[in-house]
Amino acid sequence: MNDAVRERLLVGAPRAAFLHGRLIDGLGHPPVEDGYVLVDEGRITAVGPMSAYAPPRDDVPETVDVEGRTVLPGLIDCHAHLVYTGFKSLEDVDRCPVETAAINAVLNAEAVLRAGYTTIRDVGTIGNVAVAVRDAIDQGKIRGPRVIASGRIIGPTSGMVDTLPSHWETCCGLGTIVDGPHEMVRAIRRQIKDGVDNVKLGASGVEVGPHAYTWMTTLSEEEIRAAVSEAHRWGRTVAIHCQSYDAARFALRAGADTIEHGTRLDDEAIDLFRRSRTVLVPTLSTLFSVLELGERLNLLPKHREEMAVNRPLWLDSLRRAREAGVPIAAGGDIGNRFPHGANARELQYLVEAGLTPLEAIQAATGTAALALRKEASLGALSPGRVADLVVLDGDPLADIRLLQDRARIRIVLQGGRLVAGTLAGPAARGA
Numbered sequence: 001m002n003d004a005v006r007e008r009l010l011v012g013a014p015r016a017a018f019l020h021g022r023l024i025d026g027l028g029h030p031p032v033e034d035g036y037v038l039v040d041e042g043r044i045t046a047v048g049p050m051s052a053y054a055p056p057r058d059d060v061p062e063t064v065d066v067e068g069r070t071v072l073p074g075l076i077d078c079h080a081h082l083v084y085t086g087f088k089s090l091e092d093v094d095r096c097p098v099e100t101a102a103i104n105a106v107l108n109a110e111a112v113l114r115a116g117y118t119t120i121r122d123v124g125t126i127g128n129v130a131v132a133v134r135d136a137i138d139q140g141k142i143r144g145p146r147v148i149a150s151g152r153i154i155g156p157t158s159g160m161v162d163t164l165p166s167h168w169e170t171c172c173g174l175g176t177i178v179d180g181p182h183e184m185v186r187a188i189r190r191q192i193k194d195g196v197d198n199v200k201l202g203a204s205g206v207e208v209g210p211h212a213y214t215w216m217t218t219l220s221e222e223e224i225r226a227a228v229s230e231a232h233r234w235g236r237t238v239a240i241h242c243q244s245y246d247a248a249r250f251a252l253r254a255g256a257d258t259i260e261h262g263t264r265l266d267d268e269a270i271d272l273f274r275r276s277r278t279v280l281v282p283t284l285s286t287l288f289s290v291l292e293l294g295e296r297l298n299l300l301p302k303h304r305e306e307m308a309v310n311r312p313l314w315l316d317s318l319r320r321a322r323e324a325g326v327p328i329a330a331g332g333d334i335g336n337r338f339p340h341g342a343n344a345r346e347l348q349y350l351v352e353a354g355l356t357p358l359e360a361i362q363a364a365t366g367t368a369a370l371a372l373r374k375e376a377s378l379g380a381l382s383p384g385r386v387a388d389l390v391v392l393d394g395d396p397l398a399d400i401r402l403l404q405d406r407a408r409i410r411i412v413l414q415g416g417r418l419v420a421g422t423l424a425g426p427a428a429r430g431a
Helices: 003-010 090-094 098-114 131-137 179-192 221-233 245-254 269-276 284-293 301-323 345-352 357-363 366-371 400-404
Strands: 017-021 032-040 043-049 061-067 068-072 076-078 119-124 146-149 151-153 176-179 197-202 237-244 259-263 279-281 387-392 409-414 417-420
Touching: 003 061, 003 076, 003 357, 003 417, 017 387, 043 151, 076 279, 076 366, 098 119, 098 131, 098 417, 119 131, 119 366, 119 409, 151 179, 179 221, 197 221, 221 237, 221 245, 237 245, 245 259, 245 269, 269 301, 279 366, 284 301, 284 345, 345 400, 357 366, 357 400
Parallel strands: 017 061, 017 068, 076 119, 119 146, 151 176, 151 197, 197 237, 237 259, 259 279
Antiparallel strands: 017 032, 032 043, 068 387, 387 409, 409 417
């Protein structure tokens, strides 16, 4: 790619053609070995084999020969917390000032973008930082992925996000504490007022929380039903932290959009998945980051012991969900143990757990877009979709770990504009 083409792509050339790429469409189809992607005004207008490529006559596009490299949709992480930065527990998260959290989120957003992730869903923040970062990115003030923003995680007294002593109150921590359907509805309406895209509930305990264990259910079915009904009435999606059997069943019966973690799924839950539109976001990086780094990071015994118990249950739940045809979307839940920008490690764990590399990529593209209810606009190399794409050195279907190597990410296109990658030059890195 010559300097003139690079400069025009950096500002968003109206029309561009990416030629001679190995195309992975994000929808699970076999790759097109020598293909092209045509982009016009930030949207994909044509995709196909080079044998079918005919340059538009009315307006010659900027042409980029990707020389046989892999072209795939911009990656999507469905479970992110941009404020997370090395915290060892949820108590540590709540001790972080909102001002520091905002700075962390801005820095982390750029790291995620450079890793080839053009969209994330932030599923829990300090204060209302995720909304602020989303808007700043949309306005071009800062660099980062497209953000589907949640507010603070909504949970009950003694639940996963109730970390502070009873005599303390905070308006800016990670959690909003509610008890009963009435308080749940009020909290959701407040978040709607604050501009969220998604509502996050904590329906079970969590290994890094001080009170409830992961096998404990902390929200009632009535509370969850009230939350999902109210959020959907306002056109918002609902993601629910579910690590207990009842939490998953309650969330599925209530019509949650996504089940986060899914540590314990029984036959009833799998059957409910089959009869719903709900997507599973297994977040295996949550599990393995504790198992692999717990001792080195001096995590509390509760954290490490709980994850040792959870490991076989978690992997078996994922295996059975896959065999049942449950849609699986990728979400890393990283930032505290694995750093932001290591999001694609989740795809490695999905493959190690039994998904094929093509399925893992689909989990971070087409199925991830489905989880966000953005399947009409994101997640695929398909005409009409937003022109988010990644050009990668090497074949991730042969080695999924290549997506973790930032040096191999040559081009990151977001909405038709060159925003990152080794071929983008220093301007895209803010240098």
